[in-house]
Amino acid sequence: MMLFMPTIVFSERDCVKGHGNELALMGSKAMIVTGKQSSRINGSLSDVEAVLKEQNIPYIIFDEIEENPSVETVMKARQKGIEENVDFIIGIGGGSPLDASKAIALMIANPEKDESVLYESTPLSYIPVACIPTTCGTGSEVTPYAILTLHKQRTKKSISHKIYPTAAFIDGKYLHTASRANIVNTAVDALAHLVESYLNTNSNELNRIYSREGLMMWGSFKDKLLENKITEEDYNNLMHTSMIGGMAITHTGTSLPHGLSYMVTYELGVPHGKAVGMFLGGYVSVYKDKREAENVLKLLGFESCDKFQSYLKAILGEVTLPEGMMEKNADLILANKAKLKNYPFDITREEIMAMV
Amino acid sequence: MMLFMPTIVFSERDCVKGHGNELALMGSKAMIVTGKQSSRINGSLSDVEAVLKEQNIPYIIFDEIEENPSVETVMKARQKGIEENVDFIIGIGGGSPLDASKAIALMIANPEKDESVLYESTPLSYIPVACIPTTCGTGSEVTPYAILTLHKQRTKKSISHKIYPTAAFIDGKYLHTASRANIVNTAVDALAHLVESYLNTNSNELNRIYSREGLMMWGSFKDKLLENKITEEDYNNLMHTSMIGGMAITHTGTSLPHGLSYMVTYELGVPHGKAVGMFLGGYVSVYKDKREAENVLKLLGFESCDKFQSYLKAILGEVTLPEGMMEKNADLILANKAKLKNYPFDITREEIMAMV
Numbered sequence: 001m002m003l004f005m006p007t008i009v010f011s012e013r014d015c016v017k018g019h020g021n022e023l024a025l026m027g028s029k030a031m032i033v034t035g036k037q038s039s040r041i042n043g044s045l046s047d048v049e050a051v052l053k054e055q056n057i058p059y060i061i062f063d064e065i066e067e068n069p070s071v072e073t074v075m076k077a078r079q080k081g082i083e084e085n086v087d088f089i090i091g092i093g094g095g096s097p098l099d100a101s102k103a104i105a106l107m108i109a110n111p112e113k114d115e116s117v118l119y120e121s122t123p124l125s126y127i128p129v130a131c132i133p134t135t136c137g138t139g140s141e142v143t144p145y146a147i148l149t150l151h152k153q154r155t156k157k158s159i160s161h162k163i164y165p166t167a168a169f170i171d172g173k174y175l176h177t178a179s180r181a182n183i184v185n186t187a188v189d190a191l192a193h194l195v196e197s198y199l200n201t202n203s204n205e206l207n208r209i210y211s212r213e214g215l216m217m218w219g220s221f222k223d224k225l226l227e228n229k230i231t232e233e234d235y236n237n238l239m240h241t242s243m244i245g246g247m248a249i250t251h252t253g254t255s256l257p258h259g260l261s262y263m264v265t266y267e268l269g270v271p272h273g274k275a276v277g278m279f280l281g282g283y284v285s286v287y288k289d290k291r292e293a294e295n296v297l298k299l300l301g302f303e304s305c306d307k308f309q310s311y312l313k314a315i316l317g318e319v320t321l322p323e324g325m326m327e328k329n330a331d332l333i334l335a336n337k338a339k340l341k342n343y344p345f346d347i348t349r350e351e352i353m354a355m356v
Numbered sequence: 357m358m359l360f361m362p363t364i365v366f367s368e369r370d371c372v373k374g375h376g377n378e379l380a381l382m383g384s385k386a387m388i389v390t391g392k393q394s395s396r397i398n399g400s401l402s403d404v405e406a407v408l409k410e411q412n413i414p415y416i417i418f419d420e421i422e423e424n425p426s427v428e429t430v431m432k433a434r435q436k437g438i439e440e441n442v443d444f445i446i447g448i449g450g451g452s453p454l455d456a457s458k459a460i461a462l463m464i465a466n467p468e469k470d471e472s473v474l475y476e477s478t479p480l481s482y483i484p485v486a487c488i489p490t491t492c493g494t495g496s497e498v499t500p501y502a503i504l505t506l507h508k509q510r511t512k513k514s515i516s517h518k519i520y521p522t523a524a525f526i527d528g529k530y531l532h533t534a535s536r537a538n539i540v541n542t543a544v545d546a547l548a549h550l551v552e553s554y555l556n557t558n559s560n561e562l563n564r565i566y567s568r569e570g571l572m573m574w575g576s577f578k579d580k581l582l583e584n585k586i587t588e589e590d591y592n593n594l595m596h597t598s599m600i601g602g603m604a605i606t607h608t609g610t611s612l613p614h615g616l617s618y619m620v621t622y623e624l625g626v627p628h629g630k631a632v633g634m635f636l637g638g639y640v641s642v643y644k645d646k647r648e649a650e651n652v653l654k655l656l657g658f659e660s661c662d663k664f665q666s667y668l669k670a671i672l673g674e675v676t677l678p679e680g681m682m683e684k685n686a687d688l689i690l691a692n693k694a695k696l697k698n699y700p701f702d703i704t705r706e707e708i709m710a711m712v
Binding site for chain 1: 357358359360361362364365366367368561562565566568569593596600
């Protein structure tokens with residue numbers, strides 16, 4: 001068993017401003033990595049810029065991170081980072097900019113390498129990364145994972161390197177401008193991290209500290225999420241639960257619902273959290289150790305798996321898969337040893353088909 | 357709010373042997389810091405020596421750490437470490453060698469400084485420290501704290517520097533040769549860390565991850581501890597609970613029971629855990645937020661504070677303080693702003709007197 005969680009987490013209202021000094025200590029020139037829009041709308045980008053100006057740290061902005069970022073985008077940002085001599089990265093946004101930030105940090109620290117090293121196992125160094133999440137799903141601000149889109153393979157895949165952010169700055173206020181759909185989808189992604197971590201081959205009494213606490217926290221706001229009655233306190237809890245979900249999967253990895261979701265997102269453009277959520281109730285229902293599955297439902301506060309499944313459908317809405325897609329997906333996952341090994345039992349094609 | 361827990365934790369049977377490579381990566385010459393006896397009896401010292409030999413890492417042994425180690429001992433070890441050019445420390449034992457290891461690591465990294473810097477606030481560097489606990493109380497293997505005895509002040513006091521161990525190696529088998537009294541006393545120390553962290557000014561929803569999980573874990577073996585029916589699995593749980601207690605106080609510090617214990621240990625030689633345990637039931641009973649105090653009892657599985665207090669007396673036995681000592685102790689703690697500020701309410705001399 002192993003526990004390792006080296007990222008320093010600051011969480012409070014205006015924590016970027018309050019901990020500007022810690023951000024400034026990370027390097028001498030920053031590259032802010034973000035998307036086109038949301039970090040400008042929710043105020044996170046201007047918070048970071050204000051702090052960097054105050055601390056006299058020069059910076060550049062790379063704001064071209066798309067949803068489900070590609071290797072190509074990472075390489076474009078790397079080029080800019082090297083030209084501009086940046087020595088640390090500040091990722092702002094949802095999972096896409098945060099994951100991309102880590103891959104960019106790796107590529108900048110290894111200017112002589114090409115993109116192929118992203119998926120090679122030889123360890124490489126990386127420049128420091130700070131993460132500022134503005135959605136409540138990814139947990140990427142504390143995980144060592146970076147998932148990129150591989151257009152050639154028509155799917156998404158985690159790079160081979162573990163890149164732990166140096167610091168995470170968590171502020172529930174960045175959720176104020178998020179749409180209800182965005183909050184629901186990302187919150188379900190966090191839920192999936194917790195469930196898939198608890199019900200996982202790598203789950204143990206030590207790392208269940210994270211999944212157990214996270215599941216209880218998720219349970220505390222689930223009714224308000226359904227009824228669309230999220231309060232200020234809930235915004236913070238949503239952020240914390242997402243982060244704890246990240247801590248959980250850092251120790252276990254995800255399992256089948258994540259594995260099954262990638263094709264749905266790639267082929268149909270279904271947002272990540274919603275795509276994962278499609279398989280989550282089925283995962284708990286199919287899971288072979290019934291006592292463990294019941295523990296998950298109990299920690300969340302659901303009386304039965306049926307109630308859990310109805311709840312997910314009620315908040316996410318239905319998605320209908322095109323004919324034949326689930327069959328293809330099942331074949332793909334049965335060939336994906338990395339995801340399959342995180343499910344602790346043998347599993348049949350029929351059981352996988354029953355997850356949707 | 358802040359979360360930071362950078363120590364990498366390995367926990368499993370024979371984990372020193374299984375992770376010898378990680379130990380060897382910490383430096384080129386080690387100083388093993390331990391006491392005279394127990395690490396030889398419980399097998400931990402020979403495990404470490406075997407791994408260092410296998411990994412071709414030269415080492416020296418400093419085995420002069422006494423219970424409640426003094427600044428003088430730290431300085432003696434520093435001298436030896438500098439003479440022998442060691443560049444990392446492996447602490448083995450209970451809180452005494454682990455705490456001393458951190459202070460020694462700091463002093464070795466700063467050979468031009470004298471002992472006065474231990475209690476000065478200017479940050480200093482330190483050489484890497486690995487910790488191998490062989491008791492189930494201190495949690496020092498994951499905390500940044502080092503508590504030393506100050507003979508001039510006739511008490512114990514935490515040094516001013518935060519020294520996080522690089523790695524902790526946790527193996528329940530080292531408890532097999534421990535006496536029942538040692539297990540009980542150190543387990544109560546871990547319990548005190550959890551209770552004092554949960555009921556603390558610095559306690560919050562994030563860092564309560566640790567205290568809440570630890571209290572539940574402690575509750576799971578409390579009856580077996582009382583009945584002296586500890587199993588192999590319990591040894592591991594005792595070790596894990598102790599470590600989680602360390603993670604809890606890393607984020608909050610301890611509170612009044614620890615503060616009150618130091619004089620009792622210094623003047624009467626009462627073991628640390630037992631001395632802390634004397635004030636623990638009283639702390640929960642006096643604690644002003646009754647709902648929070650009840651949460652602690654509930655997590656532990658005690659029906660009432662009376663039952664909790666009887667339980668502690670039953671496992672620890674009674675200690676009678678000499679006349680006038682508690683009065684002196686109360687005066688001392690009322691003057692100890694550092695400990696007092698970890699109690700979230702005003703407190704009277706009468707309330708403190710009622711804690712014993």
